[in-house]
Amino acid sequence: MKNVLILGATSDMAQAIAKKFAAEGWSLSLAALEPEMLETIAADLRIRSSAPVEAYPFNATDFESHAAFYASLKTKPDVVVAAFGYMSDQEKVRNDLADIRRTIDINFTGMATMLSVIADDFEKRGSGAIAAISSVAGDRGRQSNYIYGSAKAGLTVFLSGLRNRLARKGVHVMTVKPGFVRTKMTEGLELPGILTAEPEQVAKAVYKGLEKKRNMVYVLWMWRCIMLMIRHIPEFIFKKMGM
Amino acid sequence: MQKISDWGNYPVVEADVSGFDSAEQLRQKLAVPGQVIAFGNGRSYGDASLQKRMLTTRRFNKFLAFDESNGELCCQAGALLSEILDVFVPRGWFLPVTPGTKLITVGGAIAADVHGKNHHVDGSFGQHILSMDVMRNDGSVVTCSPTKHAEFFAVTVGGMGLTGMILNATFRLKRIESAYIVEETVKAANLHEIMDCFEASMDWTYSVAWIDCLAKGDSMGRSIMMRGEHARDADLIKPAHKSAPLALKPGLPLAVPFRFPNFALNPLTMNAFNFAYYNKFRSGTHRHITNYNTFFYPLDAIDKWNRIYGKRGFTQYQFVIPKEAGREGMEKILKRITESGLGSFLAVLKLFGKQESFISFPMEGYTLALDFPISQKAMDLFKELDAMVADYGGRLYLAKDSRMDAAMFEKTYPNAAEFKRAVAMLNEGETRFASLQSNRLGITS
Numbered sequence: 001m002k003n004v005l006i007l008g009a010t011s012d013m014a015q016a017i018a019k020k021f022a023a024e025g026w027s028l029s030l031a032a033l034e035p036e037m038l039e040t041i042a043a044d045l046r047i048r049s050s051a052p053v054e055a056y057p058f059n060a061t062d063f064e065s066h067a068a069f070y071a072s073l074k075t076k077p078d079v080v081v082a083a084f085g086y087m088s089d090q091e092k093v094r095n096d097l098a099d100i101r102r103t104i105d106i107n108f109t110g111m112a113t114m115l116s117v118i119a120d121d122f123e124k125r126g127s128g129a130i131a132a133i134s135s136v137a138g139d140r141g142r143q144s145n146y147i148y149g150s151a152k153a154g155l156t157v158f159l160s161g162l163r164n165r166l167a168r169k170g171v172h173v174m175t176v177k178p179g180f181v182r183t184k185m186t187e188g189l190e191l192p193g194i195l196t197a198e199p200e201q202v203a204k205a206v207y208k209g210l211e212k213k214r215n216m217v218y219v220l221w222m223w224r225c226i227m228l229m230i231r232h233i234p235e236f237i238f239k240k241m242g243m
Numbered sequence: 244m245q246k247i248s249d250w251g252n253y254p255v256v257e258a259d260v261s262g263f264d265s266a267e268q269l270r271q272k273l274a275v276p277g278q279v280i281a282f283g284n285g286r287s288y289g290d291a292s293l294q295k296r297m298l299t300t301r302r303f304n305k306f307l308a309f310d311e312s313n314g315e316l317c318c319q320a321g322a323l324l325s326e327i328l329d330v331f332v333p334r335g336w337f338l339p340v341t342p343g344t345k346l347i348t349v350g351g352a353i354a355a356d357v358h359g360k361n362h363h364v365d366g367s368f369g370q371h372i373l374s375m376d377v378m379r380n381d382g383s384v385v386t387c388s389p390t391k392h393a394e395f396f397a398v399t400v401g402g403m404g405l406t407g408m409i410l411n412a413t414f415r416l417k418r419i420e421s422a423y424i425v426e427e428t429v430k431a432a433n434l435h436e437i438m439d440c441f442e443a444s445m446d447w448t449y450s451v452a453w454i455d456c457l458a459k460g461d462s463m464g465r466s467i468m469m470r471g472e473h474a475r476d477a478d479l480i481k482p483a484h485k486s487a488p489l490a491l492k493p494g495l496p497l498a499v500p501f502r503f504p505n506f507a508l509n510p511l512t513m514n515a516f517n518f519a520y521y522n523k524f525r526s527g528t529h530r531h532i533t534n535y536n537t538f539f540y541p542l543d544a545i546d547k548w549n550r551i552y553g554k555r556g557f558t559q560y561q562f563v564i565p566k567e568a569g570r571e572g573m574e575k576i577l578k579r580i581t582e583s584g585l586g587s588f589l590a591v592l593k594l595f596g597k598q599e600s601f602i603s604f605p606m607e608g609y610t611l612a613l614d615f616p617i618s619q620k621a622m623d624l625f626k627e628l629d630a631m632v633a634d635y636g637g638r639l640y641l642a643k644d645s646r647m648d649a650a651m652f653e654k655t656y657p658n659a660a661e662f663k664r665a666v667a668m669l670n671e672g673e674t675r676f677a678s679l680q681s682n683r684l685g686i687t688s
Contacts, residue, residue, distance in 0.1 A: 010264070012302065037265055044305035048330050184302065187261055190245065 005029040005077035007058060007114060008084025010037050012183035013133060016199035017081055020207050022049040029073055031058035032084075060084045060110030061102070070117045076125075079210060080118050082111055082132040087148050087185050100147055107151035112158050119162055122171040129172040129210050132159055136177045136218070139227045142243040163215060174209055175216050178202045179223040195222060247297070250549050251288040253556025253617050253645055256679065262299040266410055270382040272298060273408070276673035278687070281404045283348030284323060287355060288559045289645025290679035291403055298408065300350050306330070307411060314416040315373070320350030320409040325543075327416075332535070333489050336416035337473065339371040343591070345540050350409040355642035356401035356603040360449035360471075360539070363596035367605055369400030370598075375412040380674040384410065398665045401603035403641055405666045405676045405686065421488035423474035424449070424538040430526045434464025434574055438609070441594040444470050449538075452592040456613060459581055464574075466592060467524050471538055479532065491534050498546035502553055552616050558645050560625060561612035563595060564637030569609040572635035576628060580613065583624050587614040602662045604640045612643065622646060641680065649685035662686065 004021045006014050009030035018028055022045055030045075032038045035057055042055040058069055086106040093099040115130060122128035137145050138152030156175055163173035180186060180196040197219045209217040218224045233241070248255040260282065263269040273279070280294040284301060300321035308317040314336050316327065324338060325345040331337070342357040351357075356369040365371075374388040377399055385407070387396040399406045427447075431437035437452050444450045447470040454466040479485045542548050549557070564572045590613045598605045615621040629651050632639065638655035639647050653659045663686050670676055670687065677687035 040265075040305050040307070043307060047306040047309045184262060184264065188245075188259075 001025065001027045001052070002078045003027045003029060003075045004079045004081060005031065005073065005118075007031050007080065007082045008060065009055075010034055010041060011083050011085070011185070012199045013178065013181060013202050014081070014083035015041060016203035017083065017206055018045060019048065020200075020203040021079075022051040022053075024207065025051070026079075027052040027054075027075065029054045029056060029075060029077060031056040031069070033057070033059055060114065061105045063109060063113040066114045067117050070114075070121065076121065077118075077128070079129045079131070080115075081206065082115060082130070084110065085133060085135075085185070090145055090147055094147065103147050104151045104154075107148065108154040108158070111155050115158070115162065119166060119171070123166060123169045126170045128170075129174065129213075130159075130162070131174040131176055131206055131210055133176045133178065134159065136179050136223055136227050139177070140230050140238070144243065172210070172213050174206075174214055176202070176206055176209070176219075177217070177223065177227075178205075178219045181219070195220060195226075247282075247285075247293070248556070249285050249287050249289060249292060249645075251557050251559065251617075251645060252549060252552065252554070253558060254290055254293065254679070255556070256290075256293050256295070258293065258295055258297050260297045260299055262302045264302055266378065266384065269298070269303075269378060269408060269410075273378065273380060273382055273674050278675050278677040278682075280676060280678040280681075281320075281350060281354070281408050283321065283351035284346055286344055286347045287351065288557075288643045290683070291355070291641055291644070291681075292351070293679045294677065300348055300408075303410075304348075308413075314418065315413060316416055317411055317413040318349055319411045320348060320353075322349050323347065324349070324352065328535075331416055332419070332422050332491075335419055335489055337419045337535070339414060339417055340365055340368040341539055342368075343540065344543055346543060349412055350404075353400055353409055353412060354402060354404045356600065356605075357642065358595065358605050360451045360593065362598075362605060363445060363450070363594060364448050366596065366598060367401075367600070367603055369600070369603065371414045372396075372400065373413045373415065375399070376410040377407040378410055379407045380670055380672050380676060394665075395669075397601040398662065398669075401600055402662075402666075403678065403681065405678070405681055406669050407676060419473045419489075420476050421474045421479060421484070422491050422535050423479060423484060423488070423532050424471040424535055425474045425478050425530065426469060426471040426533045426538055427528055427530045428524055429468040429470070429528045430524050431464075431466050431468060433462055434466075434577060435570070437464060437466045437468060437592065438570060438573070438594075440468050441592075441609075444468065445594075448472050450593070454577075454590045454592045454611070456577065456580055456587060456590045457584075463581055464577055469538070471533075474532055481532070484532065491536065499548055499550040502550045552614070555617045557614050557616045558621075559612055559614050559643040560628065561610060561640040561643045562628070562632045562637050563604065563606055563608050563610040563640070564632060564635040565606060565608040566594070568635040568637070569594075572631070572637070573609050573611065576631050577611070579627060579631065580624070583620070585615055585618070585621050585624055590614075601658055602656065604638065604642070606638075608637065610640075612640075644680065647684065649683065652684040652686075659686075 010032040038055045042053045045053045134156045135152040137149035138156045159175045180191045205219045279296045282292040282297040282299045303319045304321035306318045340359045352368045356367045358367045450470040452466045452468040458465045595605045597607045681687040
């Protein structure tokens with residue numbers, strides 16, 4: 001039985017991804033910060049499926065702990081899905097030092113340190129796949145969201161470099177840019193229905209993307225076009241658009 | 244703030260809507276003073292779960308424990324009945340009671356004390372709750388059951404979310420041998436025939452009738468009864484069913500892609516639909532095997548079917564009148580609906596069994612449910628129908644209602660005054676559970 005490690009397993013996207021893998025007959029290692037909620041999610045998955053489920057405490061911003069965390073896993077994973085992330089309301093906190101730091105630490109540094117540990121192991125084994133949730137916000141800096149966006153841009157570049165390094169070693173790296181997803185992170189935001197995916201759609205896209213060894217996954221096809229256009233607007237026009 | 248409505252798309256309100264993942268998060272949300280109400284999957288029809296501030300339970304949907312030896316399931320209130328079916332039907336378990344949609348939460352099923360096609364045998368959903376945890380407005384949690392904090396339990400079942408937030412509930416699933424139903428359809432030429440048929444079908448676990456409200460004169464009340472039993476292994480004939488009795492192939496997903504213009508539904512189109520439906524069935528009695536989705540949830544197969552009523556929205560008028568008054572009362576009420584020509588696309592008739600609850604809708608008697616596009620004419624008709632229903636000692640179903648007045652509620656729910664007192668007492672404090680409906684009905688203010 002193959003094993004998937006899901007980092008940040010309490011997010012809505014991660015929960016949907018866990019259900020998808022369980023339904024496909026994988027065993028699960030779930031890792032997240034809040035132990036109580038993680039245990040509830042693990043118990044739920046054990047009732048819903050016959051999949052073996054292990055739960056581990058994991059702190060994305062405790063960078064030094066990442067190697068020991070990975071060593072502590074009872075089963076070494078075949079696939080890793082890194083789904084942890086953090087987004088605040090930038091209008092409110094753009095000058096809050098702690099919040100800027102937290103945004104970058106979770107979305108970029110924590111990803112980079114954790115995935116580096118995993119990449120070494122996968123490289124040594126000559127197999128495995130890593131999927132990480134980045135964001136369309138990282139495709140171009142916009143006034144409303146550039147701190148989160150720049151951390152995700154960093155992650156996207158990190159993943160493309162990692163893919164470049166591991167491609168010839170039999171290890172697959174996939175970047176996921178979900179666009180708007182109806183989750184607790186976007187709760188209270190007015191989201192355009194047609195551009196908004198449900199967590200279950202993300203889960204399906206991630207699973208299918210891994211099967212087909214895709215490098216980059218946009219969950220809804222419209223986002224690929226939208227971001228293509230947004231990336232190609234000349235800067236002298238873009239800067240006046242105030243998006 | 245976002246625009247939100249329940250299933251009838253009427254009324255639509257601007258609301259602050261947020262969810263929670265743990266009891267602790269919910270406690271923090273309840274610390275904010277003001278009126279607040281729980282919102283599940285938005286399948287009640289009117290304004291029973293609408294309010295300026297709403298707490299959505301859908302993320303709070305975990306299964307907490309399941310006992311394979313007796314079918315006892317404990318789950319959080321936001322779990323959908325469809326999630327329970329998806330997980331447990333393949334293992335040979337079914338819901339003790341289910342309404343005509345599986346897209347409702349367990350919390351909503353308890354708060355509205357929903358009923359199904361087996362009410363005359365198994366009662367309402369609330370009667371199957373062994374125990375539940377409910378968070379009060381002060382953040383404290385009450386574990387209640389028919390024997391523990393029994394009074395609080397009794398006002399919470401059918402209490403429309405006005406006593407607290409249901410956190411989790413334990414109830415027992417029932418054993419099934421297959422995912423299929425042995426169904427018999429019986430064609431009835433008029434109201435008397437279908438009522439005879441109900442009274443002769445009390446031994447069937449499930450029974451319901453689709454009634455053509457547009458048929459007039461001698462054929463008024465012409466209808467199709469559908470009665471069923473869970474198919475046992477021995478009932479299955481097709482090899483595909485026999486080899487995997489508990490597995491269903493996923494059906495084709497159908498959806499209504501956009502809101503129909505308001506004029507799409509008029510007496511002509513409705514007549515055509517009702518007639519087509521009636522003639523699909525041959526006369527007499529016919530027996531066949533169908534799957535549980537087709538039998539219990541025919542409309543769930545069409546995603547967002549509520550859009551066919553257009554932007555104006557619709558309401559479902561569901562009433563019950565006591566069995567003794569049934570024949571005369573139902574005939575008069577149905578006649579009035581038929582004459583109005585406003586009659587609906589979907590009309591469902593059912594004979595309830597006995598039920599003695601504090602504030603729930605069902606009572607022994609006939610219940611009829613009809614959809615009406617929202618219009619002034621329909622609203623005027625409802626006023627007339629209300630008076631007739633009240634005269635016959637009946638009442639309206641709160642889960643469907645968006646327009647009844649306080650006087651009607653007080654007159655027709657025997658424990659209305661006591662319920663109001665209990666809700667007021669339980670809501671002492673800064674945070675109060677109240678919906679637009681409960682404000683309209685004078686239960687809260």
